[in-house]
Amino acid sequence: MSFSSLKKLALLPVIAVCSLAVISSTALAQWAPKKPVEFIIMAGTGGGADQMARLMQSIIQKNEFSKQPFIPINKPGGSGAEALRYLKDKSGDDHIVMITLNSFYTTPLQNPDLGVDISTFTPIGRMALDTFLLWVHSDSDIKSLEDYVGAVKVKGKDWKMGGTGQGQEDSLLTGMLQNKFGFEVTYVPFPGGGTVAKNLIGKHIDSTVNNPSEQLGFFEAGQSRPLVAFTPDRLPQFPDVPTSAEVGHGDLVYFMQRSINAPPGVSAEAQAYYIDLFKKVFDSKEWQEFCASDGIFCDEWLAGDDLAAYHQTEKAKHTDLLKGMGLIK
Amino acid sequence: MEILDALLQGFATALSPQNLMLMMLGCIIGLFVGAMPGLGSVNGVAILLPVTFLVPPTGAIIFLAAVYYGAMYGGAISSIMLGIPGASTAVATVFDGRPLALQGKADWALVAAAVGSFVGGTVSVILFTLFAPPLADFALKFGPQEEFALMMLAFATFIGLGGDDIPKTIFSIAVGLVLAAVGLDEISGQPRMIFFDLPGFYHGINFLVLAIGIYGIGEILWTLETSQGDVKVSQASFAAKRIVDAFKKLKASIVTIISSSFLGYFVGILPAAGATPASLMAYGVAKTMSKDPNTFGKGNMSGVAAPETANNAASTGSMLPMITLGIPGSPTTAILLGGMIIWGLRPGPLLFVNQPEFVWGLIGSLYMANFFTVIINIAFIPLFVSVLKLPFTILAPIIFVLCIVGGYAPTQDLHDVWLIVIFGVVFYLLRKLNYPVAPAVLAIVLGPLTERALRQSLVAEQGDITTFIERPLSATILVLAVLLIVLPAIKMARQKNNRTSVADGKQP
Numbered sequence: 001m002s003f004s005s006l007k008k009l010a011l012l013p014v015i016a017v018c019s020l021a022v023i024s025s026t027a028l029a030q031w032a033p034k035k036p037v038e039f040i041i042m043a044g045t046g047g048g049a050d051q052m053a054r055l056m057q058s059i060i061q062k063n064e065f066s067k068q069p070f071i072p073i074n075k076p077g078g079s080g081a082e083a084l085r086y087l088k089d090k091s092g093d094d095h096i097v098m099i100t101l102n103s104f105y106t107t108p109l110q111n112p113d114l115g116v117d118i119s120t121f122t123p124i125g126r127m128a129l130d131t132f133l134l135w136v137h138s139d140s141d142i143k144s145l146e147d148y149v150g151a152v153k154v155k156g157k158d159w160k161m162g163g164t165g166q167g168q169e170d171s172l173l174t175g176m177l178q179n180k181f182g183f184e185v186t187y188v189p190f191p192g193g194g195t196v197a198k199n200l201i202g203k204h205i206d207s208t209v210n211n212p213s214e215q216l217g218f219f220e221a222g223q224s225r226p227l228v229a230f231t232p233d234r235l236p237q238f239p240d241v242p243t244s245a246e247v248g249h250g251d252l253v254y255f256m257q258r259s260i261n262a263p264p265g266v267s268a269e270a271q272a273y274y275i276d277l278f279k280k281v282f283d284s285k286e287w288q289e290f291c292a293s294d295g296i297f298c299d300e301w302l303a304g305d306d307l308a309a310y311h312q313t314e315k316a317k318h319t320d321l322l323k324g325m326g327l328i329k
Numbered sequence: 330m331e332i333l334d335a336l337l338q339g340f341a342t343a344l345s346p347q348n349l350m351l352m353m354l355g356c357i358i359g360l361f362v363g364a365m366p367g368l369g370s371v372n373g374v375a376i377l378l379p380v381t382f383l384v385p386p387t388g389a390i391i392f393l394a395a396v397y398y399g400a401m402y403g404g405a406i407s408s409i410m411l412g413i414p415g416a417s418t419a420v421a422t423v424f425d426g427r428p429l430a431l432q433g434k435a436d437w438a439l440v441a442a443a444v445g446s447f448v449g450g451t452v453s454v455i456l457f458t459l460f461a462p463p464l465a466d467f468a469l470k471f472g473p474q475e476e477f478a479l480m481m482l483a484f485a486t487f488i489g490l491g492g493d494d495i496p497k498t499i500f501s502i503a504v505g506l507v508l509a510a511v512g513l514d515e516i517s518g519q520p521r522m523i524f525f526d527l528p529g530f531y532h533g534i535n536f537l538v539l540a541i542g543i544y545g546i547g548e549i550l551w552t553l554e555t556s557q558g559d560v561k562v563s564q565a566s567f568a569a570k571r572i573v574d575a576f577k578k579l580k581a582s583i584v585t586i587i588s589s590s591f592l593g594y595f596v597g598i599l600p601a602a603g604a605t606p607a608s609l610m611a612y613g614v615a616k617t618m619s620k621d622p623n624t625f626g627k628g629n630m631s632g633v634a635a636p637e638t639a640n641n642a643a644s645t646g647s648m649l650p651m652i653t654l655g656i657p658g659s660p661t662t663a664i665l666l667g668g669m670i671i672w673g674l675r676p677g678p679l680l681f682v683n684q685p686e687f688v689w690g691l692i693g694s695l696y697m698a699n700f701f702t703v704i705i706n707i708a709f710i711p712l713f714v715s716v717l718k719l720p721f722t723i724l725a726p727i728i729f730v731l732c733i734v735g736g737y738a739p740t741q742d743l744h745d746v747w748l749i750v751i752f753g754v755v756f757y758l759l760r761k762l763n764y765p766v767a768p769a770v771l772a773i774v775l776g777p778l779t780e781r782a783l784r785q786s787l788v789a790e791q792g793d794i795t796t797f798i799e800r801p802l803s804a805t806i807l808v809l810a811v812l813l814i815v816l817p818a819i820k821m822a823r824q825k826n827n828r829t830s831v832a833d834g835k836q837p
Contacts, residue, residue, distance in 0.1 A: 051667035058379035077532030078513045085528045160789050166517050188789045194656045204472030217655040217677015
């Protein structure tokens with residue numbers, strides 16, 4: 001036995017006594033990360049999830065919520081398949097968390113070979129619900145959802161709807177519209193919401209279902225027009241835009257959840273720690289201001305089992321949507 | 330004179346002590362980040378983003394823009410000194426920078442890179458200052474069809490890149506395209522070519538993985554073999570006089586530098602293109618337009634100046650769509666854009682109106698950053714050159730370690746490190762069989778962009794291929810591309826004719 005390991009052996013009782021003292025003086029829930037935490041982003045750099053992860057990182061750092069740093073790592077491959085697989089392979093690792101998109105539901109459904117079951121993941125907290133609106137160019141004659149449906153029915157397959165890839169949130173929402181109104185458009189995928197927005201303004205496509213943050217700049221410059229918000233309540237940024245329920249189609253509601261989840265089999269202490277930590281982030285002034293300016297809903301905090309139940313409902317909803325579009329059987 | 334007033338205001342903002350400090354700090358950090366293989370401006374800006382929440386937005390963007398800028402300069406350093414691209418934007422710099430270094434002219438290559446970067450950066454920031462709004466409109470006119478045409482133009486500029494053996498060049502391009510297709514199909518979302526079911530293939534094969542494999546590992550193997558272990562890098566003894574010589578020598582590259590500045594800028598402002606394709610295109614154009622294209626790849630200073638000029642011009646260019654349209658022109662600006670949103674700014678057509686201090690402060694700082702980086706660079710040349718004085722037995726392991734770290738850093742996946750080693754060996758063998766390897770690197774960069782633009786266009790037009798020639802802008806670019814392909818062919822045919830007529834003359 002080498003000298004250094006002897007030394008470690010000698011230290012063992014000391015460590016044991018110390019940690020006992022710590023445990024007895026504080027509650028068991030006082031687990032804290034012992035090394036930097038990997039903050040996995042199941043999308044590429046520059047997108048919504050990436051922005052949020054980096055904002056959370058800075059909020060954690062600035063307010064000293066954690067002694068250990070959170071390190072954002074992008075794993076965008078396969079619409080998040082890479083990230084999901086990574087979390088699955090790291091089962092039981094207490095030093096990994098991940099921020100999600102709705103591909104959290106759709107990617108495992110579309111790739112059963114991935115072997116990922118999201119119900120085994122450890123739910124932490126739901127940070128936000130991102131919203132969607134229906135957009136056309138401001139030069140267009142279309143002023144309402146009714147005009148829109150009429151115009152699309154005339155043009156049929158010549159109508160170009162922009163979005164971010166088959167099976168992504170925009171395509172699901174497009175699918176919902178198609179099923180609801182019985183038309184069929186040509187869906188053109190682009191690498192990101194920003195590019196989709198730009199192609200609408202450049203008139204390369206006819207309509208989009210962008211998030212508020214992706215279109216707000218063009219909207220304020222008078223270049224794009226929102227027709228309807230796919231939300232239960234009006235969005236503060238767009239007080240004049242009716243909700244889907246107001247125009248008589250209350251079932252057209254769609255959100256993208258942004259939640260924090262950890263790998264399967266994470267210890268209860270670590271889960272409690274992360275729930276507490278992200279609740280602080282959720283309540284912080286910076287986070288709430290960000291949500292308000294970007295048209296994102298951040299009123300309701302869901303954590304732990306509540307989040308797990310929410311995931312199950314959403315998963316079922318997405319299964320139906322994907323089936324409706326013929327993307328899964 | 331409204332612009333001049335605004336610009337002066339911008340200079341005033343950029344010159345405030347805090348902003349000036351941030352800019353200098355950013356340039357220096359960027360220089361080192363860029364010089365580290367695998368750590369490019371993307372990683373540098375992403376890592377430093379949270380730090381910027383401590384300063385006001387204008388200071389934050391000045392700092393990060395300086396990092397971006399410094400990294401563009403820094404990328405050239407390891408490309409030239411070690412032969413491994415410090416960043417994806419500096420791959421084309423290896424083509425001629427490395428041969429120059431091996432000939433003991435590393436300092437010349439560094440001067441060419443620094444001066445090119447300075448001119449490219451300055452020309453593009455002037456264009457930015459004067460024509461931001463009309464250029465933003467121009468960028469909006471670029472739909473998928475135009476992007477596809479532009480990519481065809483990029484491929485056309487490379488026809489001459491592989492040397493004379495056209496079949497081998499095509500093979501190399503094909504290998505690059507196949508590697509580029511690995512990963513997720515962007516249109517359907519289905520995985521493609523996930524070899525052996527390895528999850529690492531889901532994120533595709535990063536172009537840097539191939540570049541580091543070829544130019545890092547492959548180059549070490551090549552050098553070891555050709556030198557039998559006894560490597561002699563001719564050492565440039567540093568003297569101020571040599572720098573003066575370098576400047577004199579660089580006169581021949583003036584046309585290249587100016588044209589690369591404009592090319593880089595225009596490619597940079599187009600969303601989704603960015604500095605890497607810009608630098609590769611500039612290299613291709615410089616070679617095609619050169620009087621003696623045969624010296625390219627063997628240590629031509631224009632071959633260093635062109636890509637370095639273009640990547641700096643493009644990095645400024647890519648800020649235009651970011652600021653005026655809220656769309657990233659490159660992966661790095663995508664992160665900057667995220668930063669702006671977090672700082673509470675709304676990029677878009679109204680930013681110039683609503684946040685003049687921010688926009689003009691940034692523009693002012695770009696002028697300064699240019700000036701500052703060129704000075705640091707030239708001042709550091711003796712230090713960089715001294716790296717080459719290390720014996721190869723020490724340098725080779727360092728390069729090897731940098732390759733491994735550089736491959737691991739971007740994705741933090743060992744899978745990519747294995748790929749680097751495999752590519753290094755395979756492409757070393759291909760090189761022994763006289764296959765040109767640069768076209769494979771170009772193909773893996775441009776392949777995904779081309780495929781996406783092509784398929785988007787065809788999906789949008791329901792498979793109607795005439796869309797590419799019906800749209801005036803895309804048709805014009807395609808005509809240019811065809812000209813670029815035909816031009817060297819005519820040149821070659823004419824040379825052949827001349828040769829035959831000379832031969833005929835000898836034997837009447």
